[in-house]
Amino acid sequence: MSYKDPINFDFTGKTAIITGGASGIGRLTGERFAEMGANVVLTDINAEMLEEVAEGIRAKGGKVATVAADIRKYEEVETVRDKAMNVFGAIDILVNCAGGASGRINKVKEEFRNWPVWALDWGIDVNLKGPMYLTRACIGDMIDGGRGGVIIYLGSAVGSRGGGGGSADYATAKAGLMFGMTKSMAQYGAPHNIRCNAVSPGPVLTREAMANTPTLLGRAADPIEVVNLITYLCSDQASFITGSNYAIDAGRACQHR
Numbered sequence: 001m002s003y004k005d006p007i008n009f010d011f012t013g014k015t016a017i018i019t020g021g022a023s024g025i026g027r028l029t030g031e032r033f034a035e036m037g038a039n040v041v042l043t044d045i046n047a048e049m050l051e052e053v054a055e056g057i058r059a060k061g062g063k064v065a066t067v068a069a070d071i072r073k074y075e076e077v078e079t080v081r082d083k084a085m086n087v088f089g090a091i092d093i094l095v096n097c098a099g100g101a102s103g104r105i106n107k108v109k110e111e112f113r114n115w116p117v118w119a120l121d122w123g124i125d126v127n128l129k130g131p132m133y134l135t136r137a138c139i140g141d142m143i144d145g146g147r148g149g150v151i152i153y154l155g156s157a158v159g160s161r162g163g164g165g166g167s168a169d170y171a172t173a174k175a176g177l178m179f180g181m182t183k184s185m186a187q188y189g190a191p192h193n194i195r196c197n198a199v200s201p202g203p204v205l206t207r208e209a210m211a212n213t214p215t216l217l218g219r220a221a222d223p224i225e226v227v228n229l230i231t232y233l234c235s236d237q238a239s240f241i242t243g244s245n246y247a248i249d250a251g252r253a254c255q256h257r
């Protein structure tokens with residue numbers, strides 16, 4: 001078995017909402033969860049790519065519903081929750097993959113002292129408020145369903161290390177998810193057997209450029225390595241795990257430079 005092999009659990013009968021489902025880790029999580037029998041609700045702001053991914057899942061016999069939504073807008077986030085409840089009748093798993101560094105995505109290269117305020121807002125809105133909105137929208141139905149559940153936040157090694165002036169919003173948002181949100185929702189969800197954990201990657205090869213980021217082990221992750229950890233944490237085998245942040249970063253968060 002190689003580190004590029006997927007692990008397998010049975011998610012038959014479980015409904016999983018996955019944000020950022022049009023690309024990268026979210027896309028692979030959706031594809032894998034469908035292969036493992038889950039009812040998958042994929043959402044993303046990129047409607048066209050979202051449909052392409054869903055078509056691929058359906059072609060392999062997977063059960064998938066899609067809803068295009070901007071996670072910065074609470075009323076759109078509610079349509080994701082509604083789609084899951086209307087199509088599959090339950091929400092068991094919420095995996096928050098949508099996100100990314102504002103500077104890279106918005107092509108901002110300013111020093112922090114000149115960083116556009118709209119780009120700061122984008123970083124916090126997408127990476128912190130979005131997952132908080134999803135959780136706020138979905139957790140009531142998870143509780144009312146009475147069968148427990150799992151929430152995963154995608155953090156980042158940058159949330160532990162800091163991101164310098166060029167990624168301050170991203171580092172701050174990710175740290176908020178990895179610690180404040182994860183622990184708060186672990187506490188809030190525990191009486192209902194809803195577990196909440198963060199998965200915090202170092203460089204992942206969803207983009208080739210990530211191969212240039214140094215790690216102690218001298219390589220970036222294959223996306224399946226991150227998806228395998230998400231899979232395990234969502235499975236019943238992880239039933240004693242809640243409130244924790246899991247670094248999966250080849251030592252990036254403890255590298256001295």
Ligand SMILES: NC(=O)c1ccc[n+]([C@@H]2O[C@H](COP(=O)([O-])OP(=O)(O)OC[C@H]3O[C@@H](n4cnc5c(N)ncnc54)[C@H](O)[C@@H]3O)[C@@H](O)[C@H]2O)c1
Pocket residue numbers: 019020021022023024025026043044045046069070071072096097098099100101126154155156157200201202203204205206207210
């Ligand atoms: N790739 C890495 O090296 C790496 C490292 C650490 C953490 N992460 C985190 O893992 C997660 C997934 O990363 P990835 O590399 O797969 O990213 P990706 O760019 O491939 O996918 C992110 C998805 O989020 C969607 N998205 C962006 N803004 C949105 C919005 N407002 N509403 C809804 N959807 C929106 C995008 O359309 C895209 O499909 C992110 O949260 C990222 O911060 C990635």
